[in-house]
Amino acid sequence: DSPRSRWTPRLPDLPPWPLALEPPAELLLDATLCQDLRRELTELATGKLPESKGVPVADIFPVRPAALGEPNTLVCMVANIFPPAVEISWQLDGAPVTEGVTHTHYTPTPDLAFVRFSYLPVTPAAGDIYTCIITREGDNTSVIAYWVLQNPDPSEVLETALCGAAMALGILLGLLGIAMILVARRNAHGTVQGVPPVGW
Incomplete structure (x- = not known):
C-alpha cells in the first residue's frame, strides 16, 4: 500500500495454523534422527556414487586480428567446467608463462556448468606456439589448447x-x-x- 507506506500481503486464504504442535522433545528426537540418517547414508555412499564432473573444453583466440610483431591479447575460454575448480596456465614454446596472466571468476551457464576466461598479453613472432593448459586437482589428465599465428599479415x-x-x-x-x-x-x-x- 504505497500511500500509507505499509505492506499488505496478497496471499490467498490459507488453512488455519494447526493448534496442536509437536512438543520440543519430539522435535529434538526428529532432528537427531535426521542427523544420524544423513551421517549413515553419507558413509554408505562415499566412494560408491560417482562424482559429477564436466570435461572442460578450451578454445584460444586473439582479442584483435593478429599480426606479426603487434601487441595483442590471447583469450583462453574454458567452458563446461563442473565443479568450478580448475587451474589455467600458459606456455610459450613449451616454457611456462606467468607474467601478465589474468583470470576471471567462474561464470555460471544455462547448462548448469561454468565458464572461465584467462588472458595473456602477447606480441606474436613467427613460429610462436602458445599453449593453454587446464588441470583439475585430483585428475591425472589435462585439457590443452594451442594457438599459432595463421596466415600472418x-x-x-x-x-x-x-x-x-x-x-x-x-x-x-x-x-x-x-x-x-x-x-x-x-x-x-x-x-x-x-x-x-x-x-x-
Whole structure:
C-alpha cells in the first residue's frame, strides 16, 4: 500500500495454523534422527556414487586480428567446467608463462556448468606456439589448447611491391588496349582516321 507506506500481503486464504504442535522433545528426537540418517547414508555412499564432473573444453583466440610483431591479447575460454575448480596456465614454446596472466571468476551457464576466461598479453613472432593448459586437482589428465599465428599479415614492403606491380600491369594493359583500338580502326587504305600512316 504505497500511500500509507505499509505492506499488505496478497496471499490467498490459507488453512488455519494447526493448534496442536509437536512438543520440543519430539522435535529434538526428529532432528537427531535426521542427523544420524544423513551421517549413515553419507558413509554408505562415499566412494560408491560417482562424482559429477564436466570435461572442460578450451578454445584460444586473439582479442584483435593478429599480426606479426603487434601487441595483442590471447583469450583462453574454458567452458563446461563442473565443479568450478580448475587451474589455467600458459606456455610459450613449451616454457611456462606467468607474467601478465589474468583470470576471471567462474561464470555460471544455462547448462548448469561454468565458464572461465584467462588472458595473456602477447606480441606474436613467427613460429610462436602458445599453449593453454587446464588441470583439475585430483585428475591425472589435462585439457590443452594451442594457438599459432595463421596466415600472418604481409609486411609493408610486400604490400608496396604488390601495389607497384599491379599499377605497372594496369598501365601496360591500358597501352595495349589503346594500340588494339588504333589497329581496329585502320581503314582499307592502311591509315588510321586522322593519323598519317606509319611504315609497317
